[in-house]
Amino acid sequence: MLDQLSTASIAEALDIADAHHWTRQPPRSDRARLRFLASKEKDPAALSRRLGATPQKLRRLLASQPGAANQELSRAILKEVVRLWQPRIRHRAHQVASQQQHSMHVHFCGWFGFNASAGSSDDGRLRRLSENLHHPYPARLLEARHHNASEDELRTIVADGIGESYFKVSPGRSGLHAVRLADIDYIEFSYY
Numbered sequence: 001m002l003d004q005l006s007t008a009s010i011a012e013a014l015d016i017a018d019a020h021h022w023t024r025q026p027p028r029s030d031r032a033r034l035r036f037l038a039s040k041e042k043d044p045a046a047l048s049r050r051l052g053a054t055p056q057k058l059r060r061l062l063a064s065q066p067g068a069a070n071q072e073l074s075r076a077i078l079k080e081v082v083r084l085w086q087p088r089i090r091h092r093a094h095q096v097a098s099q100q101q102h103s104m105h106v107h108f109c110g111w112f113g114f115n116a117s118a119g120s121s122d123d124g125r126l127r128r129l130s131e132n133l134h135h136p137y138p139a140r141l142l143e144a145r146h147h148n149a150s151e152d153e154l155r156t157i158v159a160d161g162i163g164e165s166y167f168k169v170s171p172g173r174s175g176l177h178a179v180r181l182a183d184i185d186y187i188e189f190s191y192y
Helices: 010-019 030-040 044-051 055-062 071-084 087-099 137-146 151-166
Strands: 104-114 125-133 179-191
Touching: 010 071, 010 087, 010 137, 010 151, 010 179, 030 044, 030 055, 030 071, 044 055, 044 071, 087 137, 104 137, 104 151, 125 137, 125 151, 137 151, 151 179
Parallel strands: none
Antiparallel strands: 104 125, 104 179
16 A cells, blocks of 8 residues: 555655555455545545545545546555554654654655755755754654654655765754755655
8 A cells, every 4th residue: 555655755754654554454445534534624625625625526436426537546545544543552653753862764856955056066856865863853854744844854864865865964063054955856764
């Protein structure tokens, strides 16, 4: 199920990493997944907006009418289930990851480097990296995700953490340029 998902979104990548801590698997069919989502969201219009489908299409899917689900809708339903499944297990895993040193690993392909003048050796470029996020970045990242921080805020936390790990610089030191992460092709997280 999770092998169907890859993403350039940090929030979605964290949700996918959370799925590796589940103690029970979510429903397998689109209809069962949609029933689960409908139990969490009482407003059908809000659910249909989040899934990018009309309320009528969702009703047809719940009634098992043929042709109700397409690949795009199936993927949207799966992403929402991954985001909402087993919140207590997710919270417990976040607490453990936030308290442990070197507990989060990130693997990505994207534009990464210092904010420097164009053409300098410090200028950013497309990189494919696998790095550990050191303390306190996992805790900051998971807390920001818990509070539904914007993708830009999450990206800044990840960039600072990778910059400290990869370049061995702290973003707070005077005289150092901040690092930036942009144009992400894909990103994956894992934590223990």
